[in-house]
Amino acid sequence: MSDNVAMTIRVGFLGAGFIANVHASLLRSCNVVGWAGVFDTDRSRAEAFAAKTGATVCGDEDEVLAGCDAVFICTWTSEHLRLVEMAAARGLAVFCEKPLATDLAGAARMAETIRQAQVVNQVGLVLRFSPAFCWLRNLIADDSSGRVMSVMFRDDQYIPLQGMYKSTWRGDVSRAGAGTLLEHSIHDVDIIESLVGPIATVSGFSAEFHGITGIEDAVNLSMSFANGAVGSLLSVWHDVLARESSRHVEVMCENLWCSIETDDWWGPVRWQRADGESGSLEGGELGERVWAAGLAPVNPDQGFLDAVTGGRTLGPDFENALRAHVVVDAAYRSAAEGGIPVSVPAGHL
């Protein structure tokens, strides 16, 4: 057996839909990947995934788990909890897509399961690897920027029951849990806290323009942060099919204004400083600067494999995801009460 073969991590997949295929594309450039089993309740999806990757189509979830070292859980959200428990019981490394669960209780139970099992784990809070957000965080963290005063975050995408996602489950509250805030903007909640700090109080307002009960498609959060900053998050699912996912972010610090415009991965990121300096970075140049500074790995899924190889979790992990669920849950409780301010418990629970 060559050293390379000895280093191989057998990767299994539960769910072979949209995001599983995104991971497959990223993993193909990782040399330690050994394609193990794939199972999807829609067998044709597992077969298409197997044809693309060389994975073996399995007859059930157990067969995948029995033949892998690390598993990617990429089913619709309501299945995550059960599958994470099955994987953790076998001591496997777990990559689980966001949101962890359809509600906070499920997410808390999953985080506890992973804590007890002490397995390497990661969640799909992928904005943490975005060159644009990494550069923004770097600007904010600079001592000369002063304290963060405010954040304004707008996220819109067409409702993903159509277009490239074309999922029916996102319109089914029993499988998705809720609408745009939980299913999509849990990314935003996570990245906002990683940029600004913990949210202390939230007021939420939500609406259901598409008329799907429990699947809100317009949400506005007004937030105060433990460090005194204030902010807003607006998340909308509309029907403009030309707009897949668009985020516009502006952060104001005492001595710095910075923004992400157009593309939440490649920018441009623009900034102006109190001393007169200003700048703009986007595209490949932004990526090169971020990667050269070691602010993010070039390939997020390589980071997970490196963590598996090294036997330690690098994150974002289940604890980070649970924290985002805590905030989202507080926001929904506020919205259900007409927007009354709700305190966000500190920490993970």
Ligand SMILES: NC(=O)c1ccc[n+]([C@@H]2O[C@H](COP(=O)([O-])OP(=O)(O)OC[C@H]3O[C@@H](n4cnc5c(N)ncnc54)[C@H](O)[C@@H]3O)[C@@H](O)[C@H]2O)c1
């Ligand atoms: N990180 C991100 O940016 C990102 C992007 C898209 C989706 N997601 C998340 O990934 C998950 C999947 O989303 P998607 O867009 O790939 O949906 P999808 O509908 O394209 O794929 C989900 C697949 O899971 C399969 N499935 C359901 N139950 C299963 C089970 N018990 N075992 C095996 N397969 C099962 C379905 O048949 C379907 O093929 C969701 O939780 C979603 O929120 C994350």
